Amino acid sequence: MHTRLYKNGVLEKEGFPIEDVSDYVGDPSNTVWFDLCSPTPADLGVIGEELGLHALAVEDVLSDHQRPKVDTYENHLFITVYGVHFDDGRLDPVEVNAFVTHNALVTVRESDHFDIDEVIRRWDSSAHLAEHGVGFLLHGLLDYVVDGQFELVQDLDAQAEAMEESVFEDEVHDSRELQRAMYVLRKDTARLRKITMPMREVVSTLLRRDQGIISDPVLAPYYQDVYDHVLRVTEWVESIREMLANVRETRLAQQGFRLNEIMKRVTSWAAIIAVPTMITGFYGQNVPYPGEGQSWGFWMSLVLVALTSVALYTAFKKRDWL
Template sequence: MTTTRSRVWRDGKEVARDFPFEQISDHLAQKDELTWVDICAPDHELLENLAGELSLEPLAVEDALARIERPKALRYASHMFFTVYAAEIDTDAADDPADGVADRVMMHKVSAFIFHNGVITVRSPEFDIDDVLQRWEDNSDLLRYGVGALTHGLLDAVVDSHFTAVQVLDDAIEDLEDVLFDESAVGNRVQRATYRARKDLVDLRRIVLPMREVVNGVLRHRRDENAPRELDASYDDLYDHVLRVTEWTESLRDMVSALFETNLSLQDSRLNNVMKKLTSWAAIIAVPTAVTGYFGQNVPYPGFDQWWGFLLSSGVIVLLGAILYVVFRRKNWL
């Protein structure tokens, strides 16, 4: 179900909220006002009507309605448009034996049409717009600098969600490192956990890596529009966060690859140890077989048909088996 919300600020002070949807163009036409309109779960007809009223680019409207779209930032004649995704890790997702490893990275899409003095956000219901609105209210003194403050607050909330998601994956990988060298851990568990971490990182990188292009596009738009310089420090900090989360995901990918290779090496090492133990015990067991087989010949030998002959053969078995056991223990084969 489509829902809408709206706010209007003048000189950083809120002057209107939740005005009728038909008044969007009137508020955007006021040069001394800063307007925000939020459209949650929009239908095609609503956006088509809005596009006709505000001269929105049809390609941008199509991207806003698409369920899955690559993060991007594009400039058009009358407005700028970008699509980004907030991230969330579902730690309660359980693997289905029939379907394999479950998808844990949940992506919440939000698109924005940026005008000279207003922003229209188009989002999925899962995206927490209340968090963005709270950021704007907590930094209401910045709103007097125009639409750049709204854009920064929105992108900052998205990048912070990326940080949170990467932190969750980082913690999961650290837990996996502890399990990796646990001899009592089940090998299948480590393999599934490693594959899950790699899969989560691949999904997260799809929305994290393009953020540099999105923020760069917004920065170029601000320079071309001669936007107020008071927000430059905030955007520099935002760009730094984008770089940090990108580098973090890259380092985690390298770490997961190292874990995967280490797990394979440990499996090979454990298999070699098992083969050593089997070979050692086979050699020890071969001793009584050889001795009893030798003394079982149908020819007379020392102790043949005598009780002390039995004791002699048993002693030989025990002595040779003990010698082999000591030798294998020294070589760490047992």
């Protein structure tokens, strides 16, 4: 069981049944956390009754594809964020909901693809802040979520820069592979943008003093640090989108340029072939013409074909059409 009990900032119990939570939350000196992974509506209903959670907040947990947000209710906050996860090489965000009361934090994960054990390790690494109660627990959760998004945006930026450089490499000829990689990267960036842009509002709402979650001045710099990382992530995502748009436009311009080059070559060879065809066709008429029935007429046609072909080839080559 993912459960923990802190008393006066000291970890006293963990792994106890969730049914015992109601026995601990009544003591103001206790701070309780427990985690639910893919719970049933019945499980959420029981937790909602024990902690007095609002029915709309419980309903939002059961609804898929919620926007990252903070909802304020009379006796608790409801927070929705997304952890990053890859499935078959593509970004598949994992929804994580949190109920925050005065001395309890309830995390509800969409699936076990969100590593809650890493969040626990972060709590243990900064155990000296546990005396600040539920604000300490919530910071560890948000810090892990934002750090995961930050690491992902760094990786996407590196992929975008590599793709930008590969566009101008002469040895890149597999346009289908490049287009597919560009499509996947643009789709991952768009998905990441949907879950990172609202995070600014989430963290800024928690930073407001009237929320009472981080009224302790000791925790304020930690939440401010999370907010700074959120801003960097959102700005970085926008820069990646602009970079990918530039790569796409450059790629289209290159394709247009190459098409023009091909058309010039085809047109040049067609002109070179057309002139000899015209000359030989002229000498194939069934009417009298100069040199008819004479050997010099044959040789004159060959000379005209050779001279015009060489002249056209030289002219097109000089203009870089061939």
